[in-house]
């Protein structure tokens with residue numbers, strides 16, 4: 001690692017970024033250092049000011065943000081056996097997580113420390129740019145669909161048996177939603193989704209049975225009619241205004257009244273409390289208390305050609321198994 005490290009520093013909670021030379025991160029036990037070749041920018045990266053305080057109140061400044069990286073392994077820490085220097089990988093940079101909270105693990109830099117268990121080897125035919133968009137989208141979708149305090153659906157498999165019930169993915173064309181559509185299909189569900197018209201073919205190609213434009217004034221009614229008498233197994237509410245629509249639809253259909261909301265709206269908790277009186281359970285893929293859990297090897301669901309490992313005997317999924325929080329998406333944080 002003779003090359004200098006450079007990072008995009010977020011100077012304070014009010015915003016203001018600066019590119020600076022930085023110390024080389026190190027790989028502790030169970031960690032790797034990745035030479036970053038591509039990053040993805042997520043909506044959360046643009047949040048500064050009071051909302052940033054609300055989202056990551058624990059964060060110390062200056063810091064390096066950024067969650068999604070792809071690149072090559074530059075160094076491995078003690079106990080890391082799955083990777084060696086030069087391997088092409090994609091990883092979730094956990095620096096913004098509450099119990100990690102450090103700039104060495106922020107993705108927007110040339111060299112970043114990543115937990116081995118949320119790092120996956122890249123097949124040769126997947127570029128760094130293609131892979132870098134996956135970690136936050138996959139892990140948020142998986143958290144909403146599978147965590148036991150969220151929708152708690154059965155885990156995906158490569159040859160799922162059809163279940164008949166329907167998963168509604170509001171925001172099916174978003175990064176989170178497009179992963180949710182594929183994962184729900186891989187769990188055997190029929191998927192109904194929303195997307196802008198230009199993305200209907202795209203979302204259909206991911207496996208959704210029917211797609212509705214979230215801008216149509218009567219979109220809720222269209223979805224209720226498409227569901228007919230079928231049961232809803234769960235609803236993922238992604239994007240601005242999604243919870244309002246999801247509550248409206250779930251209140252008029254049969255099945256489990258569970259909604260996992262990925263929209264970072266401070267009102268979500270209030271609305272989830274109020275919805276309880278109507279028998280609707282809303283959980284937030286946001287905040288919360290990370291639960292310690294044993295270390296396991298990581299894999300990225302939704303990227304089948306990446307070398308993966310089966311869930312362990314507990315049936316829990318290796319990538320993310322902590323709390324109802326995408327901010328604690330790495331086990332044992």
Ligand SMILES: NC(=O)c1ccc[n+]([C@@H]2O[C@H](COP(=O)([O-])OP(=O)(O)OC[C@H]3O[C@@H](n4cnc5c(N)ncnc54)[C@H](OP(=O)(O)O)[C@@H]3O)[C@@H](O)[C@H]2O)c1
Nearest residue numbers: 043140171173174175176195196199239240262285286326
């Ligand atoms: N809680 C968490 O841990 C967590 C983690 C990641 C993301 N999120 C949140 O999840 C949401 C999606 O993030 P992302 O990175 O997946 O987004 P993204 O990939 O940037 O999504 C962009 C797409 O969102 C769609 N969209 C815009 N307004 C919408 C609305 N009101 N309802 C439904 N879809 C809408 C548009 O689709 P069309 O072009 O088809 O119109 C647009 O192309 C954001 O609100 C983000 O903050 C939460």
